[in-house]
Amino acid sequence: MKSVIFGTTTLAVAAGLGIYVWQAQNATAHPCGDTAVAGGAIGGPFELISETGETVTDADVITKPTLIYFGYTFCPDVCPLDTMRNAQAAYMLEDQGLDIGTVFISVDPPRDTVEVVRDFTDNFHEDMIGLTGTPEQVKAASQAYKTYYRAQEGDPEFYLVDHSTQTYLVFPETGFATFFRRDNSPEQVAETTACFIDQLA
Amino acid sequence: MTKLAALAFLTAIGTAASADMQIADIRAFETAPTAMAGGGFMQITNTGTTDDRLVAVEADFPRVELHSHDFDSEGIARMIHLEDGIAVPAGETVTLEPGGLHVMFMGLRGSPLVAGETVDATLIFEEAGPVPVTFDIVKRDMQHGHGHSEGHNH
Numbered sequence: 001m002k003s004v005i006f007g008t009t010t011l012a013v014a015a016g017l018g019i020y021v022w023q024a025q026n027a028t029a030h031p032c033g034d035t036a037v038a039g040g041a042i043g044g045p046f047e048l049i050s051e052t053g054e055t056v057t058d059a060d061v062i063t064k065p066t067l068i069y070f071g072y073t074f075c076p077d078v079c080p081l082d083t084m085r086n087a088q089a090a091y092m093l094e095d096q097g098l099d100i101g102t103v104f105i106s107v108d109p110p111r112d113t114v115e116v117v118r119d120f121t122d123n124f125h126e127d128m129i130g131l132t133g134t135p136e137q138v139k140a141a142s143q144a145y146k147t148y149y150r151a152q153e154g155d156p157e158f159y160l161v162d163h164s165t166q167t168y169l170v171f172p173e174t175g176f177a178t179f180f181r182r183d184n185s186p187e188q189v190a191e192t193t194a195c196f197i198d199q200l201a
Numbered sequence: 202m203t204k205l206a207a208l209a210f211l212t213a214i215g216t217a218a219s220a221d222m223q224i225a226d227i228r229a230f231e232t233a234p235t236a237m238a239g240g241g242f243m244q245i246t247n248t249g250t251t252d253d254r255l256v257a258v259e260a261d262f263p264r265v266e267l268h269s270h271d272f273d274s275e276g277i278a279r280m281i282h283l284e285d286g287i288a289v290p291a292g293e294t295v296t297l298e299p300g301g302l303h304v305m306f307m308g309l310r311g312s313p314l315v316a317g318e319t320v321d322a323t324l325i326f327e328e329a330g331p332v333p334v335t336f337d338i339v340k341r342d343m344q345h346g347h348g349h350s351e352g353h354n355h
Binding site: 073074075080081084115148152158162163166182 | 278308
């Protein structure tokens with residue numbers, strides 16, 4: 001009996017150690033929280049039209065740690081909520097002395113003109129950049145970030161667009177860092193972003 | 202404005218009632234100047250004994266629809282036009298709130314929703330009939346889905 005108990009204890013210790021080692025490895029891989037996924041595959045070059053009407057590339061837009069969201073302005077609920085959340089996270093980080101960018105990329109170029117995306121983004125954060133483009137430019141940017149969008153059938157003025165709701169955190173040098181789901185709070189976004197800034201600084 | 206004043210006099214702004222329907226927290230968010238759509242929200246309580254259904258909302262916009270959202274496991278949002286309206290069973294409260302059910306005012310066409318102003322509308326119920334309501338247009342940083350209200354005056 002004694003040896004059985006001993007064996008079990010050893011097993012438990014070993015299992016515990018295994019979990020500890022696994023957690024330690026995991027922590028090394030994702031030190032900033034469980035929203036992190038393996039990098040490299042998401043993001044990359046894009047060419048879009050800025051809210052001042054100029055053609056811009058990812059290098060022009062991502063000049064600091066940046067939160068990127070793909071949405072459309074004819075969307076009275078989800079897109080404003082998510083965009084608002086990102087703006088709040090930016091304000092929270094600003095209060096901590098951390099400067100990040102926020103970007104809204106339209107997936108509805110027929111309706112989201114330069115003026116419309118500019119007004120939409122200014123409503124949430126004075127420094128938020130609104131981007132639109134030709135249908136081809138928007139499609140290429142969306143594909144780079146592996147986002148989905150599809151315009152529903154309907155009236156040309158009133159149609160709805162199905163779309164992904166993740167927000168991406170990207171850095172100028174290293175690119176994609178992590179993504180946020182729409183149920184992440186402004187605090188969670190700010191905290192995780194600050195962690196990545198700390199890591200990559 | 203006379204009409205608004207009269208409404209304000211008759212019912213406290215933000216609430217409305219018919220025999221069986223109590224409507225509270227009636228609000229819409231301000232929009233950007235060039236926005237083409239805005240969302241309206243409220244809480245509907247059916248105090249009667251008959252199941253009812255909100256079948257339409259009438260307001261002075263090219264189109265007004267009732268919508269809900271569906272989110273799949275990939276995080277893709279699909280907005281759904283509720284052509285059959287929203288069921289309001291007897292004795293129950295249905296909440297139209299950010300991220301869920303909402304009224305969509307479509308085709309603003311240069312007439313954005315401005316905080317401090319109001320939108321007059323009529324809720325059409327299958328049983329209770331028309332119920333006039335007034336949506337208070339509020340700023341987004343006062344009320345949003347995550348429960349924080351620290352304002353930033355940048």
